[in-house]
Amino acid sequence: MRVSSIHPVILCGGGGTRLWPVSRKVSPKPFLPLVGEETLFQQAVRRVAGDDRFAPPMVVAGADHAAVITAQLGDCPGARLVIEPAARNTAPAIALAAALLPADAVMLVCPSDHHIADPDAFRAAALAAAALAREDWLVSFGIAADRPETGYGYLQRGAPLPGGFAIRRFVEKPDLARAAEYLASGDYSWNGGIFAFRAGHLLAELAAYRPEMARLIGEAVAEGAWEAARFHPAPAAFAAIAGESVDYAVMENTTRAAMVPADMGWSDIGNWAALAEALSGAADAAGNIAQGAADLIDCRNVLVRSDGPRISAVGLEDVCIIVSGSEVLVTTRQGAQAVGQLPGAVNQ
Amino acid sequence: MRVSSIHPVILCGGGGTRLWPVSRKVSPKPFLPLVGEETLFQQAVRRVAGDDRFAPPMVVAGADHAAVITAQLGDCPGARLVIEPAARNTAPAIALAAALLPADAVMLVCPSDHHIADPDAFRAAALAAAALAREDWLVSFGIAADRPETGYGYLQRGAPLPGGFAIRRFVEKPDLARAAEYLASGDYSWNGGIFAFRAGHLLAELAAYRPEMARLIGEAVAEGAWEAARFHPAPAAFAAIAGESVDYAVMENTTRAAMVPADMGWSDIGNWAALAEALSGAADAAGNIAQGAADLIDCRNVLVRSDGPRISAVGLEDVCIIVSGSEVLVTTRQGAQAVGQLPGAVNQ
Numbered sequence: 001m002r003v004s005s006i007h008p009v010i011l012c013g014g015g016g017t018r019l020w021p022v023s024r025k026v027s028p029k030p031f032l033p034l035v036g037e038e039t040l041f042q043q044a045v046r047r048v049a050g051d052d053r054f055a056p057p058m059v060v061a062g063a064d065h066a067a068v069i070t071a072q073l074g075d076c077p078g079a080r081l082v083i084e085p086a087a088r089n090t091a092p093a094i095a096l097a098a099a100l101l102p103a104d105a106v107m108l109v110c111p112s113d114h115h116i117a118d119p120d121a122f123r124a125a126a127l128a129a130a131a132l133a134r135e136d137w138l139v140s141f142g143i144a145a146d147r148p149e150t151g152y153g154y155l156q157r158g159a160p161l162p163g164g165f166a167i168r169r170f171v172e173k174p175d176l177a178r179a180a181e182y183l184a185s186g187d188y189s190w191n192g193g194i195f196a197f198r199a200g201h202l203l204a205e206l207a208a209y210r211p212e213m214a215r216l217i218g219e220a221v222a223e224g225a226w227e228a229a230r231f232h233p234a235p236a237a238f239a240a241i242a243g244e245s246v247d248y249a250v251m252e253n254t255t256r257a258a259m260v261p262a263d264m265g266w267s268d269i270g271n272w273a274a275l276a277e278a279l280s281g282a283a284d285a286a287g288n289i290a291q292g293a294a295d296l297i298d299c300r301n302v303l304v305r306s307d308g309p310r311i312s313a314v315g316l317e318d319v320c321i322i323v324s325g326s327e328v329l330v331t332t333r334q335g336a337q338a339v340g341q342l343p344g345a346v347n348q
Numbered sequence: 349m350r351v352s353s354i355h356p357v358i359l360c361g362g363g364g365t366r367l368w369p370v371s372r373k374v375s376p377k378p379f380l381p382l383v384g385e386e387t388l389f390q391q392a393v394r395r396v397a398g399d400d401r402f403a404p405p406m407v408v409a410g411a412d413h414a415a416v417i418t419a420q421l422g423d424c425p426g427a428r429l430v431i432e433p434a435a436r437n438t439a440p441a442i443a444l445a446a447a448l449l450p451a452d453a454v455m456l457v458c459p460s461d462h463h464i465a466d467p468d469a470f471r472a473a474a475l476a477a478a479a480l481a482r483e484d485w486l487v488s489f490g491i492a493a494d495r496p497e498t499g500y501g502y503l504q505r506g507a508p509l510p511g512g513f514a515i516r517r518f519v520e521k522p523d524l525a526r527a528a529e530y531l532a533s534g535d536y537s538w539n540g541g542i543f544a545f546r547a548g549h550l551l552a553e554l555a556a557y558r559p560e561m562a563r564l565i566g567e568a569v570a571e572g573a574w575e576a577a578r579f580h581p582a583p584a585a586f587a588a589i590a591g592e593s594v595d596y597a598v599m600e601n602t603t604r605a606a607m608v609p610a611d612m613g614w615s616d617i618g619n620w621a622a623l624a625e626a627l628s629g630a631a632d633a634a635g636n637i638a639q640g641a642a643d644l645i646d647c648r649n650v651l652v653r654s655d656g657p658r659i660s661a662v663g664l665e666d667v668c669i670i671v672s673g674s675e676v677l678v679t680t681r682q683g684a685q686a687v688g689q690l691p692g693a694v695n696q
Contacts, residue, residue: 021660295691298683309674312369312690315683319664323676326657328669330678335646335663342660343643 117265465613
């Protein structure tokens, strides 16, 4: 490993209910093969594997998922697993990893519930972000926006920097009119939750803006313990942290926020319509995509996915049909965001 | 039983593929509880039960269905079962029953794969039809048409008769423009396959127009055998008959064809859209109907039916979702007619 390697920190929090009934509490989104044969988590690992510009990954996850992570990592020399004693959002998870890395290491924070169609573009953006992070910028990937999405936060570009831009402003999820303005201006990118920091710098900024969190992280690490390649932070100290995203805790406060543009076929696969979109390259001439046994007549832009039973469909357009265990879900693409409100998704 | 009783003859042929995956070769449409808790067959029996104007039923069916018929008849004193050695369409099935009844008995031929919402109206029409049959009319029920249906044959009314009309003309399934004309004229009814004949008269007319069929029916009955309440026609003679509908074999040839108007909420439940229509009285305010566990968000006019798995749906309109065994079917109401073309329906 070169001293200047980039240290991938792979976050396995979250999961969400909008990919129910396939994504469930017991097998959440990162650990499912949604696009292709590998799971999203495996793809996140693979994107930075076999390339000596990247160190082996540090994975941060809850204890519930340690077994599936170990199984899905397979033979991954040097990989380490940090087990969160409780779910406290991204700032504590990232700070834990930062405290376990050398202060001068550049960390690349990668959520594991996203799909990236173009890994080369991802790695190019990671190198640009790492270069800025070495200069003590806190760097967010600015995902190229291709629609007026109201479900994401936006980053507004400021002064140009080598390989990126200072961030002028963070914008919370906008309404549709504002999202359309942002898209038209060309000045905004989506905040995809992918970051590069120098580990010591991230901790210093955290200490400035969230001193109590920084103190508790220090305690959790000092009193924590390695068990082979697994690190267990001290549970009491970690659990005492007030959970917060790294955006709120650090990025929106610092004067050193930067972004690198990343046009890499990114999708958060936030619901079944988004999965259909991410799989559109595999669609047939009518736009239909089948994962599992399916017979379609007179259908357009239909996604079917079954873990067993055959799905037969007639006359549908822009619909997703999902069969998993003893649950059958049928949703329009437009309605996909409401899947999380279904009793089956809520009462897992 | 009064001498003048009407003898119900319940036909259990057919089945069809358009209610797949619920209706299958092993459990076809008549024997399924599609509307309400009783099966269509049980409803056909019930419509003429407990009313001494009607004799106990004679059921005509294939050997494959003898067991289910016996089970579904339950305690039905006097019921008899005629077992067809082969499927030969309606003319031979009806002629078999006619040959087993007294020549002066009025037979009421009832398919068992239809739904009739208003049994009182059915019985009133049956009495009117029986009165005409006693005068040696061959009587078809003329179902009140309420839409320009292209899937049925039509009957055109001729001269008025007591309680009905002579039939001026039989019309094969028309195109949409012609069906619309028929509907507008008020002069046409649907041919629903429900008939009343004097048994001896039906056989005489059959002998006139299809002498070979009449001869073979006579032979199948003469050489057949009763086994308790089951009659087994002679297989060789029956199998030698060229199958034909009673419409082709007799009704379209006779000079004594009559019809009685019947406005009785009739449906042949020909596909899932037709079932949704027949169940519309049980729909919620949004027009949705659930048979089995279902959670719907933002759906309108959706029919869901499951034999086990929960069905969850979002944003759909005019769609039927059917789960049966290891098959999941999702069809628009408009596409319901094409369900029979699905591989699952074809390759049973």
